[in-house]
Amino acid sequence: MTNETVERIARWRNGIRPATMDELLIGIAPLMPVLDLIPNAAIFVKDSQARYLSANQTLAQRCGLKSLEPLLGRTSAEVFPAQLGLVYTAQDVKVLQDGQVLESQLELHLFKNREPGWCLTYKWPLRDRQDEIIGLIGISLDLQAASKTHPAYTRLAAVDEFIRRHFSQPVTMAELTAIAGLSTAQLERYCKKVFHLSPRQMILKARLEHAHRLLHQDMAITDIALRCGYTDHSAFSRQFKALTGMTPRQYRQELGLRGLRLGPAGE
Numbered sequence: 001m002t003n004e005t006v007e008r009i010a011r012w013r014n015g016i017r018p019a020t021m022d023e024l025l026i027g028i029a030p031l032m033p034v035l036d037l038i039p040n041a042a043i044f045v046k047d048s049q050a051r052y053l054s055a056n057q058t059l060a061q062r063c064g065l066k067s068l069e070p071l072l073g074r075t076s077a078e079v080f081p082a083q084l085g086l087v088y089t090a091q092d093v094k095v096l097q098d099g100q101v102l103e104s105q106l107e108l109h110l111f112k113n114r115e116p117g118w119c120l121t122y123k124w125p126l127r128d129r130q131d132e133i134i135g136l137i138g139i140s141l142d143l144q145a146a147s148k149t150h151p152a153y154t155r156l157a158a159v160d161e162f163i164r165r166h167f168s169q170p171v172t173m174a175e176l177t178a179i180a181g182l183s184t185a186q187l188e189r190y191c192k193k194v195f196h197l198s199p200r201q202m203i204l205k206a207r208l209e210h211a212h213r214l215l216h217q218d219m220a221i222t223d224i225a226l227r228c229g230y231t232d233h234s235a236f237s238r239q240f241k242a243l244t245g246m247t248p249r250q251y252r253q254e255l256g257l258r259g260l261r262l263g264p265a266g267e
Contacts, residue, residue: 017127021047021134024126025054032056040142042119045126047135050075050092059140062109084109087245095123095136102138106201108208108244109140118143118205120196143196152190155180159187160195160202167206168229173199203229208243211236212251221248 018024025045035043035056042059046052052071060068063079071079076088094100102123109117123138150156159180163171173184176199180187191199207228214224225236237247244251 017129019129021053021126021128024135028054042140042142043138044140045135045137046075046092048096048133050089050096050136052079053135062140084245091121091123092136095125096133099125099133101125106197106204106243107140108212141196150190150194152180152182153194155182156190156194159191159199163199163202163206167203167210168227170229171203204239204243208240211240211248215248215252224248 018027028045032054036058038056039058042056042062044052044055044059051073052068052075055068055071057068060066060071063071065071075085076092077085079085080088091102091105095102102121105121107119107121109119119140119142121138121140123136125133126135126137128134159176162176162179173187177184177187180190182190188198191197191202195202197205207230211224211228214227215221221236222233225233228236230236230239240251241247
């Protein structure tokens with residue numbers, strides 16, 4: 001790492017912004033080999049048009065690519081499956097146009113093997129010295145196994161087990177706090193520490209995981225909604241689309257299951 005790069009990083013850490021996107025990319029270039037070693041986090045930088053400028057190797061692997069070159073200069077809408085990519089690019093536009101920060105967005109992705117995977121996505125706008133937005137930086141964390149070393153893990157595991165057994169019914173915070181023997185604030189804090197999710201996100205995740213399994217079967221979407229704890233077809237479709245970018249019908253089509261019966265109502 002050159003002295004010039006060290007000075008640039010020091011300036012950014014002290015709140016002095018880069019003059020251009022090129023200057024930023026030059027400054028972070030020495031860090032990329034380190035970021036490539038992070039297996040469960042896709043880290044990326046995009047320009048003001050939401051096109052990839054840089055990313056770590058994990059993002060390439062998530063897309064089923066051997067290198068980053070096919071990603072560079074392209075938007076998410078051009079890289080990911082149609083419905084998913086459009087949602088990711090719409091997020092980018094909000095960050096780039098409105099300066100909106102995207103935090104802890106729970107998303108269901110389809111990885112290269114067509115299997116679903118849960119991610120938490122964060123995106124922040126990048127500004128130059130004139131306070132103009134010149135791009136964005138983001139990270140998408142693959143949700144892995146819980147941290148079993150946390151002192152409250154046993155109690156939180158009981159909460160997770162309860163959710164997985166009862167997600168088809170209304171699950172209240174009062175029930176979960178009673179199981180854990182914790183206050184609402186403690187339960188929220190510890191769940192995020194151990195599972196990287198809030199209790200509400202844990203419930204949604206359990207319901208959507210079960211929905212994914214049922215969507216592989218010859219079952220009406222209305223019936224799937226009821227089995228996953230939703231009061232009706234519309235509520236299920238809205239929530240499913242919010243977390244996947246697709247309606248249940250579109251998700252089935254994305255998986256190549258067009259021959260299944262989709263139920264009496266459209267999406």
